[in-house]
Amino acid sequence: MKIKExxxxxxxxxxxxxxxxxxxxxxxxxxxxxxYREYSEEDVLRLKQIKVLRLLG
Incomplete structure (x- = not known):
């Protein structure tokens, strides 16, 4: 998937x-x-994990 998605x-x-x-x-x-960059489901999961970890500090 592309960066916008x-x-x-x-x-x-x-x-x-x-x-x-x-x-x-x-x-x-x-x-x-x-x-173009092609992001995988694994990349999306990693980004979600980064988001949670940033919220936790």
């Missing part, structure tokens, strides 16, 4: 998702045709 499912802004990728917390695949 991932953003919608997690409630985390695209800029934050890209930041987590830059920090090595996510490893989305790349679409061979257009080089």
């Amino acid at each position: 991932t953003e919608r499912l997690t409630g985390i802004p695209a800029a934050n998702i890209r930041y987590y990728e830059k920090e090595g917390l996510l490893k989305p695949g790349r679409n061979k045709e257009n080089n």
